[in-house]
Amino acid sequence: MRYYLGKIQFETIDDNNGRVKKTKEQYLVEAQTISDAEAKLNEMFKDTMAEFTVISVSESPIMGIVK
Secondary structure, eight states, X not given: OEEEEEEEEEEEEOTTTOOEXXXXXXXXXXXXXXXXXXXXXXXXXXXXXXXXXXXXXXXOSOOOXXX
């Protein structure tokens, strides 16, 4: 397994002024390939109320996680 850095953009409506608010977040994903990492991100956020877009997925320089 490898680790990938996924960048997600969420779009929500600000209740105070009605404008669209865009928020970007990064997630570390353990996957076989970039396509697999993107699919995992889409699966994770498919039921959220906010609109989201996977902006990018790239291989992370992280080699592993020590538990």
